[in-house]
Structures are given as C-alpha cells and as structure tokens.
Amino acid sequence: xxxxxxxxxxxxxxxxxxxxxxxxxxxxxxxxxxxxxxxxxxxxxxxxxxxxxxxxxxxxxxxxxxxxxxxxxxxxxxxxxxxxxxxxxxxxxxxxxxxxxxxxxxxxxxxxxxxxxxxxxxxxxxxxxxxxxxxxxxxxxxxxxxxxxxxxxxxxxxxxxxxxxxxxxxxxxxxxxxxxxxxxxxxxxxxxxxxxxxxxxxxxxxxxxxxxxxxxxxxxxxxxxxxxxxxxxxxxxxxxxxxxxxxxxxxxxxxxxxxxxxxxxxxxxxxxxxxxxxxxxxxxxxxxxxxxxxxxxxxxxxxxxxxxxxxxxxxxxxxxxxxxxxxxxxxxxxxxxxxxxxxxxxxxxxxxxxxxxxxxxxxxxxxxxxxxxxxxxx
Numbered sequence: 001x002x003x004x005x006x007x008x009x010x011x012x013x014x015x016x017x018x019x020x021x022x023x024x025x026x027x028x029x030x031x032x033x034x035x036x037x038x039x040x041x042x043x044x045x046x047x048x049x050x051x052x053x054x055x056x057x058x059x060x061x062x063x064x065x066x067x068x069x070x071x072x073x074x075x076x077x078x079x080x081x082x083x084x085x086x087x088x089x090x091x092x093x094x095x096x097x098x099x100x101x102x103x104x105x106x107x108x109x110x111x112x113x114x115x116x117x118x119x120x121x122x123x124x125x126x127x128x129x130x131x132x133x134x135x136x137x138x139x140x141x142x143x144x145x146x147x148x149x150x151x152x153x154x155x156x157x158x159x160x161x162x163x164x165x166x167x168x169x170x171x172x173x174x175x176x177x178x179x180x181x182x183x184x185x186x187x188x189x190x191x192x193x194x195x196x197x198x199x200x201x202x203x204x205x206x207x208x209x210x211x212x213x214x215x216x217x218x219x220x221x222x223x224x225x226x227x228x229x230x231x232x233x234x235x236x237x238x239x240x241x242x243x244x245x246x247x248x249x250x251x252x253x254x255x256x257x258x259x260x261x262x263x264x265x266x267x268x269x270x271x272x273x274x275x276x277x278x279x280x281x282x283x284x285x286x287x288x289x290x291x292x293x294x295x296x297x298x299x300x301x302x303x304x305x306x307x308x309x310x311x312x313x314x315x316x317x318x319x320x321x322x323x324x325x326x327x328x329x330x331x332x333x334x335x336x337x338x339x340x341x342x343x344x345x346x347x348x349x350x351x352x353x354x355x356x357x358x359x360x361x362x363x364x365x366x367x368x369x370x371x372x373x374x375x376x377x378x
Contacts, residue, residue: 128141147239151173178350201247297327304354
C-alpha cells in the first residue's frame with residue numbers, strides 16, 4: 001500500500017488493533033524524521049478504508065500504547081467497517097472496545113457500565129472506588145454535577161422534558177425551554193464551515209458570553225472533529241452540563257439534520273424541491289405552522305427558527321438557530337442576541353418561529369427591522 005503523501009524511504013508503522021473479536025491493521029505513515037505523517041496524525045483515511053484518530057503519544061514514529069492505552073480509533077470502512085460506529089453513538093471507541101463517550105451500558109465491554117459518559121467497572125459493594133469528581137450511584141461511577149440521571153445527588157433523575165442545569169449550585173433539573181438556555185457551565189459552538197453561518201455563530205457566541213450570568217465556558221469547534229457529536233451522523237453525545245449550539249440549517253449543520261431527521265426536534269422543515277417549504281410541528285398530524293414561498297425570499301426577507309432541543313438518549317441540550325436562507329440565519333442570530341437574551345425570562349416556550357423583514361438596502365440586520373412571531377410552542 002502506498003502511504004499518502006509519503007516520500008521514498010518513509011518509515012511505516014503497522015499496529016494490529018483488536019476490537020470485539022475483529023482485528024484491523026492500522027498503518028501510520030512517517031516522514032523521514034520519524035514523525036507521524038499528516039494523514040495518520042490528522043485522522044484522514046490512510047488507505048480509503050480506515051480512519052484513525054490518535055490521542056496517545058508517539059515518539060520517533062512509534063505509537064506508545066503501553067504508556068497510554070486510550071487510543072481513539074474510528075473504523076470507516078474495510079472488512080471491519082462499522083465495528084465502532086455500529087455500537088457507539090459517538091462512532092468512536094478506545095483500545096478496550098469501550099465507546100468514548102458512552103451513552104448507555106451496552107456501549108461498554110467486559111462488564112463495565114456507563115456513568116456520565118465514561119465506561120468503568122461497577123462500584124459499591126465489592127466494586128471499585130470512583131475516581132476524581134465521580135461518586136458511586138447505583139453501582140455506577142457518575143458525576144452528579146451534570147448527570148441527568150443523578151442531577152445534584154444520587155437518584156435525582158430529570159425527566160425527558162428537563163435537563164441537568166449545572167450553572168446553579170447545586171445542579172437542578174430545569175425545563176427544556178429557551179429561558180433556561182444559559183444554565184449550563186459549558187457551551188460548545190459547532191461550526192459547519194459556511195461563512196454566513198459562522199458569522200452568525202460569532203454573534204450568538206458573543207451574546208451568550210456577555211449576557212449569560214454566569215457565562216458558560218465557550219468552545220467553538222468544527223463539527224467534523226467535535227467529540228460532542230457523532231461527526232458522521234450528527235447525533236449528540238455530549239451529555240448533561242454541556243449546551244451544544246448549532247447556527248445554520250439542516251443542509252449544513254449535522255446536529256440539526258440529526259435532530260430533525262430522527263424526530264427529536266419539536267419543529268422541522270420540509271421542502272418540495274421546487275418553491276415551497278413548510279415548517280411543521282412534531283405532532284400526530286404534522287401540523288403546518290408556516291408555509292414559505294422560496295421565490296419571495298431576498299436579502300431582506302426570510303424566516304427563522306429558534307429552538308431548544310434535548311436528546312433523550314444522551315441528555316444533551318442543544319440550541320438551534322437557522323433561517324430558510326443565510327440572511328434568515330443571520331437575522332435569527334441578531335434577534336436572539338439583541339432581543340431574546342435581553343429579556344430571556346419571558347421566553348418560556350421551547351421553540352419560536354419568526355418572519356423577518358429588513359430595512360437595509362444592501363441586506364443585513366438592524367434595529368429598524370421587523371420581526372413577526374408566527375408561532376411558538378412546547
């Protein structure tokens with residue numbers, strides 16, 4: 001096999017990885033200096049079939065598994081395709097075969113159980129002692145500062161309509177509504193690579209930092225490398241205590257696409273491929289809450305949705321903001337930053353749908369624009 005980008009005489013390291021009874025040959029190209037090549041270190045597929053991400057240290061081109069066994073691997077293809085992806089919501093597992101992060105016990109191997117995203121041996125009577133900030137609850141080592149099943153204390157379980165709000169002390173179960181969007185200690189902003197979306201994302205990030213008290217620890221990361229979602233499917237795996245923020249629609253934002261396609265979101269959009277788009281409620285009748293004629297959309301006229309969504313599998317809370325087109329996404333970010341966050345206590349619904357009309361001749365948003373609420377709900 002030819003190493004991508006390799007020079008003549010380059011060193012090749014072959015590591016055989018065994019997962020759930022399946023062995024994969026993982027090849028790391030190295031340059032003449034012995035350092036791992038860009039393809040191996042960066043996680044690009046080395047031969048078109050296996051994609052490897054390495055968290056352990058490497059010295060002189062050698063992967064030192066004995067020093068750090070937690071090597072993150074992602075199997076994308078080949079004979080063992082789907083080994084991790086088929087078992088793990090995250091699509092990633094470690095050298096022991098445990099999913100990282102895990103979302104349920106079945107994603108752990110060798111009798112280990114999943115507690116707050118980490119696979120570990122059972123604790124309690126005859127079990128192991130929990131490490132660090134983890135405590136033993138029902139034979140699982142968990143972090144009660146963010147775990148939805150043990151929010152603030154063992155046995156305090158948040159229902160599906162709530163999340164574990166850990167910006168408060170102690171953490172409390174709070175409703176999945178817009179008024180509580182500031183109640184996580186950490187906020188991860190997912191970047192989809194589109195300039196318009198990233199400009200709108202920057203507006204939202206700055207507003208949350210300035211107007212949430214206390215402001216969450218913010219991180220902006222490409223959705224292609226984030227550990228908070230499955231980078232292929234978009235499924236959230238961050239768990240409690242971390243707000244995911246996706247600014248942009250389902251055509252670009254993988255998280256938004258997952259939430260709408262999986263039936264998790266309260267509202268979704270449906271396009272006929274010609275000129276009509278509908279926003280629909282996630283109810284038995286799929287009630288239409290707005291009909292959009294795409295030919296009427298301009299740089300100063302659009303529609304946007306602002307929604308808070310909780311994933312029932314991982315307990316991850318997400319804030320979604322998107323317009324039908326990019327001007328609507330920017331208008332949604334502007335309205336969220338300058339109107340919603342300044343009077344957040346009044347926003348007690350889960351989702352809000354607006355029509356926007358701008359006043360600037362060259363597009364953009366400003367204080368003279370008109371924002372009409374079309375619908376909202378739980």
